[in-house]
Amino acid sequence: MTSNADPLAALIGHEHAVKRLNAIAHDPPQSIVIEGGDADSRVALALYWAMRLNCASGSIPCGQCPACKQIADFAFNDLIMFDGREGLIKVEPVREMRGTWGQPPNGDGHRVTVFAEAQMFMTESANALLKTLEEPRPGNVFVLTAPQRERLLETLVSRSWVVTLAWPDVRQNNPEIDEWTRALVNFWSSGRGWFGRTSAKGAVDKHLAMQVVLGMQRELREALSGNCATPLSNTMRQQHDPKSLRRIGLILDQAQEALNTQVPVNPAMVLDWVATRMF
Numbered sequence: 001m002t003s004n005a006d007p008l009a010a011l012i013g014h015e016h017a018v019k020r021l022n023a024i025a026h027d028p029p030q031s032i033v034i035e036g037g038d039a040d041s042r043v044a045l046a047l048y049w050a051m052r053l054n055c056a057s058g059s060i061p062c063g064q065c066p067a068c069k070q071i072a073d074f075a076f077n078d079l080i081m082f083d084g085r086e087g088l089i090k091v092e093p094v095r096e097m098r099g100t101w102g103q104p105p106n107g108d109g110h111r112v113t114v115f116a117e118a119q120m121f122m123t124e125s126a127n128a129l130l131k132t133l134e135e136p137r138p139g140n141v142f143v144l145t146a147p148q149r150e151r152l153l154e155t156l157v158s159r160s161w162v163v164t165l166a167w168p169d170v171r172q173n174n175p176e177i178d179e180w181t182r183a184l185v186n187f188w189s190s191g192r193g194w195f196g197r198t199s200a201k202g203a204v205d206k207h208l209a210m211q212v213v214l215g216m217q218r219e220l221r222e223a224l225s226g227n228c229a230t231p232l233s234n235t236m237r238q239q240h241d242p243k244s245l246r247r248i249g250l251i252l253d254q255a256q257e258a259l260n261t262q263v264p265v266n267p268a269m270v271l272d273w274v275a276t277r278m279f
């Protein structure tokens with residue numbers, strides 16, 4: 001990365017995730033997982049988080065103060081980076097940091113340790129981090145990025161606050177998700193043919209529910225932009241006015257929020273809630 005490239009440029013289009021982080025910055029969780037998007041946008045959000053917690057403004061990163069600038073250059077002394085994009089994250093360097101994590105940060109903000117593309121953890125490294133998270137680490141916070149939370153050790157995810165970036169802008173959903181979004185849109189106009197899908201035992205797990213919500217958001221973006229590059233977004237555009245389309249956007253945001261919380265939710269019920277609110 002050259003020093004004049006804007007490391008946060010990859011966050012364009014991810015305002016929703018940025019907003020979610022801003023909302024928790026006054027009391028940052030010990031560990032967050034960033035999934036979705038692509039590797040660049042995940043790392044950019046991790047850097048944003050480091051700036052948000054260390055910027056001299058104490059608020060939205062100014063991009064100008066020493067902390068913001070040094071974080072952008074990966075040269076900040078309260079930023080520790082393990083980069084899985086460069087290969088496996090081995091256990092020795094993780095163990096070596098345990099003394100540092102036991103200390104408060106050097107500056108007035110938080111020490112932020114980023115494990116970029118943490119699916120590249122060796123099992124021992126993940127376990128070493130898990131041990132670290134089991135002890136209080138005042139002033140230290142951790143970020144793990146991965147394409148999907150399922151790629152990480154479950155015990156790490158369950159200790160973390162998860163933020164999901166919109167998946168890369170693939171216009172066409174995969175066939176399975178396409179079938180679900182079609183059924184939702186069909187229910188929206190006819191009031192039929194939905195509950196049989198979600199009531200089948202084991203039909204919907206959290207991952208599928210999230211994919212359906214994100215798939216609907218993708219179709220909605222197409223419909224609202226007027227591009228209507230998919231048949232389904234075209235149908236939505238013809239059957240509903242922009243105001244109702246935007247209302248569905250809010251409902252989907254709330255559903256995504258519910259699926260992201262650590263509180264156990266019934267994923268089938270979240271989808272049913274979306275369907276009935278749409279109708």
Ligand SMILES: [Zn+2]
Binds near residue numbers: 068
């Ligand atoms: Zn700043």
